Amino acid sequence: MSFINYSSREINCKIVYYGPGLCGKTTNLQYIYKKTNPEQKGKLISLATETERTLFFDFLPLALGDIKGFKVRFHLYTVPGQIFYAASRKLILKGVDGVVFVADSQIERMEANIESLDDLRINIAEQGYELDKLPYSVQFNKRDLSNVAPVDSMNKLLNPRNMPWFEATAPTGSGVFETLKNVAKQVLIELKKHY
Amino acid sequence: MSSDLVMYEEEFQQIDEELQRLFQQANAKVVFLVDKNGQLIASAGDTHDIDTTSLASLTAGNIAATGGIARLLGEKEFTILFHEGEKDNIHISLIGQRVILVVIFDKRSSLGLVRLRVKKASETLVRIFNELTNKSDREKSEGKTEDSPFAEISDEDIDNLFK
Numbered sequence: 001m002s003f004i005n006y007s008s009r010e011i012n013c014k015i016v017y018y019g020p021g022l023c024g025k026t027t028n029l030q031y032i033y034k035k036t037n038p039e040q041k042g043k044l045i046s047l048a049t050e051t052e053r054t055l056f057f058d059f060l061p062l063a064l065g066d067i068k069g070f071k072v073r074f075h076l077y078t079v080p081g082q083i084f085y086a087a088s089r090k091l092i093l094k095g096v097d098g099v100v101f102v103a104d105s106q107i108e109r110m111e112a113n114i115e116s117l118d119d120l121r122i123n124i125a126e127q128g129y130e131l132d133k134l135p136y137s138v139q140f141n142k143r144d145l146s147n148v149a150p151v152d153s154m155n156k157l158l159n160p161r162n163m164p165w166f167e168a169t170a171p172t173g174s175g176v177f178e179t180l181k182n183v184a185k186q187v188l189i190e191l192k193k194h195y
Numbered sequence: 196m197s198s199d200l201v202m203y204e205e206e207f208q209q210i211d212e213e214l215q216r217l218f219q220q221a222n223a224k225v226v227f228l229v230d231k232n233g234q235l236i237a238s239a240g241d242t243h244d245i246d247t248t249s250l251a252s253l254t255a256g257n258i259a260a261t262g263g264i265a266r267l268l269g270e271k272e273f274t275i276l277f278h279e280g281e282k283d284n285i286h287i288s289l290i291g292q293r294v295i296l297v298v299i300f301d302k303r304s305s306l307g308l309v310r311l312r313v314k315k316a317s318e319t320l321v322r323i324f325n326e327l328t329n330k331s332d333r334e335k336s337e338g339k340t341e342d343s344p345f346a347e348i349s350d351e352d353i354d355n356l357f358k
Contacts, residue, residue: 001199001200001232002199002200003200003202003232003234004200004201004202005201005207005236006202006203006204006207007202007204007206007207007208008207012234014232014233014234042246042248042249043248043249045252045253047256056256056260057256059233059249059252061248061252064356064357065355067348067353068347068348075233075252088260088263090263091259091260091262091263092256094231094232094259095230095231095232095233177357181357184353184356185353185354188345188348189353191199191345192348195335195345
């Protein structure tokens with residue numbers, strides 16, 4: 001649910017990074033924060049535990065620029081990936097305009113990826129949306145590790161609709177902006193359909 | 196699917212006036228209006244030293260978490276939250292199920308005064324937001340508005356955002 005303000009000429013949209021625990025959602029946001037000009041970003045807020053596991057959410061407001069005289073702002077959120085934070089995850093999906101599913105490419109995390117994707121589908125449905133109708137990109141993260149699953153098989157498993165997907169190594173930034181750019185574009189195209 | 200929030204100049208003025216009134220009558224330091232999804236809608240008072248974007252997002256998170264607790268307990272919603280600090284206090288209330296009104300105040304005011312003024316302002320704000328929803332539904336059903344930023348948006352415009 002985006003917020004279009006004709007008075008201040010702003011468009012605000014919400015993008016949520018979803019995925020299993022330790023897949024690199026927060027790392028995505030940290031890299032985006034690090035590489036964005038100071039005037040384009042707000043504070044990166046992390047509600048995390050002492051061991052830096054996300055407890056509630058991370059939040060990063062980004063001001064990308066103008067479209068037809070309207071300031072375009074994206075609010076990026078991550079969910080806490082650990083299974084037992086299910087209740088919090090649901091809350092963060094409220095009013096979402098676009099989702100990035102961050103998958104952990106390590107073979108031993110495939111089950112966690114599938115579980116998280118199922119969880120996403122259910123939680124989205126509970127908000128009254130349909131995952132298949134939302135702007136959505138998939139990121140296969142941690143491609144720099146040695147024990148990774150082939151992209152083809154991950155795609156079959158986690159991206160049956162064949163939505164745009166990206167290989168990434170979040171700490172070095174590889175694939176991070178490509179993913180963000182793609183989902184943001186989908187969100188704006190979706191808005192265009194309605195207004 | 197819940198609809199997008201669209202704000203027009205006329206309603207924004209009305210909201211702004213109401214917030215200014217509340218700010219003065221409640222003797223507040225700052226007054227904010229935030230969308231339930233964490234977008235800042237309007238504010239009154241001295242916001243210079245405050246990161247309003249973060250505040251809006253965290254307030255919405257707070258309301259969402261409290262709403263989650265409410266449902267676990269069989270309540271529909273807790274409509275008022277109050278946090279007391281050493282110097283500043285924050286009064287958060289949910290208005291018309293849709294927006295969050297935040298009042299920050301110190302010892303120059305009191306919880307009782309804030310509650311009273313918030314209640315009054317809420318009634319006006321609910322009315323404005325109802326009008327706003329009707330108006331945006333109307334404009335949406337009538338087709339694209341003339342100055343819609345999306346009317347002629349091109350792929351190039353979108354690409355330019357990411358240069």
